[in-house]
Amino acid sequence: MIISRFVAVLLAFGVLSGCSSMGVEPWERDILAKEEMQLTTDAIEAATDDHIYFSKEASSGGRGFGGGGCGCN
Amino acid sequence: MKNNDKISISAALTAATCTLLGTTALQPVQAQEDPGWDFNTSLLYYGEDNDRIQDLSLKTLSRRTFVDDRILSLGLTIDALTGATPNGALPQSFPQTFTKPSGKNTFTTPPGEFPIDDSFRDTRVAISANWDQPLGRLYAMNVGVSASAEFDYLHLGLNAKLSRDFNNRNTTLSGGFAFASDQLDPVGGIPDPLTQMRNVRDDDDDGNSGRSSTDTKEILDLVLGVTQVMSRNFLMQFNYSYSDSSGYLSDPYKILTAIDANGDAIFLPQVPGVEGPSHLNYYEHRPDSRSKHSLYAQGKYYMSGKVLDASYRYMTDDWEIDSHTVDLRLRWPIGDTSYLEPHLRFYTQTAAEFYQISLNGLNDGEPLPEYASADYRLGDFDALTAGLKFGWKTGGGNDMSVRLELYSQSGNVSSSDLIGSQADRDVYPDMDAIIFQYSYQFGK
The missing domain is CATH 4.10.910 (30s ribosomal protein s13; domain 2)
Known part of the structure; x- marks a missing residue:
């Protein structure tokens, strides 16, 4: 348990320090702030697709929670 | 001046x-969003070929933004479902009769067709409420509840997520969980697993109906994610998800055909005056727990006005299903106020370890397996989605879009798994579906 926590902290630190060299300054966010650059541009379309594929395939989630809430699977 | x-x-x-x-x-x-309401609404038509499932769905997502970037989101979905879905039994060279799930009458499938019960009708109403709230300068949280009801199914869920920004807000770590408690109350009750399909109104002489009325399942989801700004025009997200389901995970309406050494369904002697199945079928049985692990990566890349949205998901579970999903969208602006967005999605999965197209060898004294399902969604198949979306700004500055997509599933059954005459007939119900969605966002 202690080891896995240690590994998790180490990984988090590695990710954060590795990522610190990437990125942009606050005044360089003009493109990232655009609506079409958001990770989910259309929440209803994303929810629709998640529900269709949850109902028709054996996989779900990934982008968000795998969910349930339907007798279709 | x-x-x-x-x-x-x-x-x-x-x-x-x-x-x-x-x-x-x-x-x-x-920067803060202006306080006020905005609305996202859509009308969806989803239709499968061969008289299978048709869904007309109305969705709304209403958002109230408060000062300090606190946001209340309220969702409502109403689905009107008709049509039918394959019940797991295989096509035969002769007609087959099945007892309907209600146990009150039968339906007959012509030779060469996948048996489907076309009396299916359902309405589903789903609601959700979520609250977004910044916590200090770098943390944000989201909590929510959800509920949905169908004729034979009730879902209650809650979820929470916490995120923190690092590195000048170029890195965001997030963690969240969702818990769902669902109740099944199927038409005609829940059949005992791997028992024979009953005759109409057959409660057995011993008073045992072979069915129970309701059952439950619980689902716990955990998601850990990293969002990273790679450059001025490149953003990525990585998620790991774990999902644990327990309880009644079978489908109470799904059956398997028992076949003889020639690959044909086993005929049941008919008793005069008794209505019931013409051939030997068994209700399916799945394990009562399932653990899934998913890795998900998404990238958004801006190229002089065009935006590429690409994602990949790998999923593996302890039912021995592995899947790969690749999703690609390219948003292509047309003038200042409209865009086209082609969409391609590739999906492939392996079969669950207990998936089988039929129950074999029962005539030769082989015992029933512990678990078995012929549900096509647990089989080995590939799927392709191809679509096009057109979006534009209305004169009043609101967003409208229409999209048309085709979704196609194609099963892979190894010829070595086919017995006798099964090689001459379809054993996997391939499917094509149309997705048409009209969306309107206003109030921003």
Whole structure:
């Protein structure tokens, strides 16, 4: 348990320090702030697709929670 | 003098005064959304070929933004479902009769067709409420509840997520969980697993109906994610998800055909005056727990006005299903107020370890397996989605879009798994579906 926590902290630190060299300054966010650059541009379309594929395939989630809430699977 | 000039002069005077006084003008920490309501609505038609499932769905997502970037989101979905879905039994060279799930009558499938019960009708109503709230300068949380009801199914769920920004807000770590408690109350009750399909109104002489009324399942989802700004025009997200389901995970309406050594369904002697199945079928049985692990990566890349959205998901579970999903969208602006967005999605999965197209060898004294399902969604198949979306700004500045997509599933059954005459017939119900969605966003 202690080891896995240690590994998790180490990984988090590695990710954060590795990522610190990437990125942009606050005044360089003009493109990232655009609506079409958001990770989910259309929440209803994303929810629709998640529900269709949850109902028709054996996989779900990934982008968000795998969910349930339907007798279709 | 123009207003802009007035503002810039007053800003310059404020800055100069602050400089002289040695103080700093107070600035908001970050841009805030204007308080108020906005609405996202859509009408969806989803239709499968061969008289299978048709769904007409109305969805709305209403958002109220408060000061300090606190947001309340309320979702409502109403689905009207008709049509039918394959019940798991295989096509035969002769007609087959099945007892309907209600146990009150039968339906007959012509030779060569996948048996489907076309009396299926359902309405599903789903609601959700979520609250977004910044916590201090770097943390944000989201909590929510959800509920949905169908004729034979009730879902209650809650979820929470916490995120923290690092590295000048270029990195965001997030963690969240969702818990769902669902109840099944199927038409005709829940059949005992791997028992024979009953005759109409057959409660057995011993008073045992072979069915129970309701059952439950619980689902716990955990998601850990990293979002990283890679450059001025490149953003990525990585998620790991774990999902644990327990309880009744079978489908109470799904059956398997028992076949003889020739690969044909086993005929049941008919008793005069008794209505019931013409051939030997068994209700399916799945394990009562399932653990899934998913890795998900998404990238958004801006190329002189066009935006590429690409994602990949790998999923593996302890039912021995592995899947790969690749999703690609390219948003292509047309003028200043509209865009086209082609979409391609590739999906492939391996079969669950207990998936089988039929129950074999029962005539030769082989025992029933512990678990078995012929549900096509647990089989080995590939799927392709191809679509096109067109979006535009209305005169009033609101967003409208239409999209048309085709979704196609194609099963892979190894010829070595086929017995006798099964090689001459379809054993996997391939499917094509149309997705048409009209969306309207207003109030922003």
